[in-house]
């Protein structure tokens with residue numbers, strides 16, 4: 210299956226193929242800056258399955274952090290589309306809200322619940338972790 214998405218202003222379009230490795234809700238402080246306050250709803254895919262089909266993504270990484278995440282966004286409207294995280298080489302975390310259809314999204318895992326705010330609600334049946342699930 211091919212999934213398609215875009216930024217808010219439509220200057221950047223992208224697509225990617227299966228598989229989707231996981232579907233997550235991240236409650237960390239960093240994600241709240243980017244989501245506006247709610248947990249970040251994301252999926253993890255293989256980096257080599259991701260293609261920008263229109264426009265260009267700009268990158269940003271904080272210089273004051275050791276091994277910062279690399280964030281990809283539209284330079285025109287600022288929509289944050291995906292993130293590369295150094296502990297997960299070859300993987301890309303994509304924000305589900307940028308997908309044309311994300312009605313199928315069903316989080317399995319809630320991460321960084323240690324930072325969860327009182328107004329955050331985790332759906333029933335979702336596994337919760339203080340930080341990230343232990344490595345398999």
Ligand SMILES: [Zn+2]
Pocket residue numbers: 216217218219220221283284285286287288
């Ligand atoms: Zn844009």
Ligand SMILES: [Zn+2]
Pocket residue numbers: 235236237238239240241249321
């Ligand atoms: Zn996060």
